Amino acid sequence: LRTKTVNFAQYSSIKIGATKEVTLIDEIGAYPNLHLIGSASNTLVTEQASNLALLSKAFDYIGVEDNRLIIGGATPSGKIHSFCKKHNIGNLEYLSKLPGTLGGLVKMNAGMKEYEIFNHLLTVTTEQGELTKEQIHYGYRTTDIEGIIYEATFEINAPFDHTKVELFTQMRANQPKEPSLGSIFKNPVGDYAGRVIESLGLKGHRVGNIGWSEQHANFLVNYGEGSLDDTLHLITTTQQRAKDELGIELELEIIIL
Numbered sequence: 001l002r003t004k005t006v007n008f009a010q011y012s013s014i015k016i017g018a019t020k021e022v023t024l025i026d027e028i029g030a031y032p033n034l035h036l037i038g039s040a041s042n043t044l045v046t047e048q049a050s051n052l053a054l055l056s057k058a059f060d061y062i063g064v065e066d067n068r069l070i071i072g073g074a075t076p077s078g079k080i081h082s083f084c085k086k087h088n089i090g091n092l093e094y095l096s097k098l099p100g101t102l103g104g105l106v107k108m109n110a111g112m113k114e115y116e117i118f119n120h121l122l123t124v125t126t127e128q129g130e131l132t133k134e135q136i137h138y139g140y141r142t143t144d145i146e147g148i149i150y151e152a153t154f155e156i157n158a159p160f161d162h163t164k165v166e167l168f169t170q171m172r173a174n175q176p177k178e179p180s181l182g183s184i185f186k187n188p189v190g191d192y193a194g195r196v197i198e199s200l201g202l203k204g205h206r207v208g209n210i211g212w213s214e215q216h217a218n219f220l221v222n223y224g225e226g227s228l229d230d231t232l233h234l235i236t237t238t239q240q241r242a243k244d245e246l247g248i249e250l251e252l253e254i255i256i257l
């Protein structure tokens with residue numbers, strides 16, 4: 001298997017992370033010991049991470065067959081959005097504002113509000129073959145898909161809706177512009193993680209060049225060459241204080257490897 005050196009301080013969306021040797025997967029197969037990374041828009045790669053893998057360019061494709069959208073696991077959200085716009089295909093307009101690859105988006109059931117990747121999904125291909133949507137358990141930002149997502153198909157049943165792109169752009173208007181991983185914690189039941197962070201007095205709080213955003217308390221933002229240690233420190237101390245002072249468990253939405 002081919003490998004390549006990836007510096008996650010450049011590769012990841014938050015521009016923080018270790019440098020690691022990563023396996024490149026060119027063909028469908030079972031690689032039980034490898035941990036897949038998409039574009040690391042939701043993942044922090046620490047020094048302890050090992051056995052990392054990326055799908056190669058062989059899985060970066062999108063097309064239409066039998067009136068279905070067929071998308072490879074390594075295809076970036078921006079490319080999916082451009083294709084849909086060009087070919088007047090609706091339902092995935094929010095991908096204009098959601099970073100990631102098809103594999104990561106499907107695995108996380110990513111989305112914006114009620115617009116989620118599973119809404120119009122038909123099948124997912126892993127090393128076990130093709131799974132239909134009915135065979136998969138999925139919920140808010142979670143699925144039980146095991147193994148590697150090589151491809152997924154989607155129904156085509158609506159035209160591309162430009163007004164939705166505007167809606168999603170507006171929804172993003174007050175999001176921090178600095179590099180981030182999106183929301184760090186899941187919202188506790190009946191509450192908001194951002195509210196919890198704010199009530200601990202941590203909104204805008206920085207350690208080194210990393211901090212809880214002034215604009216959106218549940219976003220950790222990198223003000224420039226922020227360190228991995230400071231990032232991990234902020235996450236764990238915030239969880240500890242939420243538990244000690246408010247009795248609230250803040251569960252991670254991001255993945256720390």
Ligand SMILES: Cc1cc2nc3c(=O)[nH]c(=O)nc-3n(C[C@H](O)[C@H](O)[C@H](O)COP(=O)(O)OP(=O)(O)OC[C@H]3O[C@@H](n4cnc5c(N)ncnc54)[C@H](O)[C@@H]3O)c2cc1C
Pocket residue numbers: 013035036037038039040041042043055073074098099100101102103104105106107108109110111112141147148149150180181182183255
């Ligand atoms: C500014 C910003 C805003 C964001 N806003 C949102 C939002 O509104 N809604 C939302 O849902 N998310 C949001 N996110 C998070 C992120 O966009 C999604 O989680 C996205 O799905 C991550 O895709 P990725 O390819 O980068 O996955 P990664 O972070 O690389 O991986 C995420 C998970 O998917 C797994 N995975 C990746 N590829 C595969 C594969 N081929 N097969 C099997 N497993 C795989 C990984 O092992 C990991 O468990 C935001 C992120 C940023 C930076």
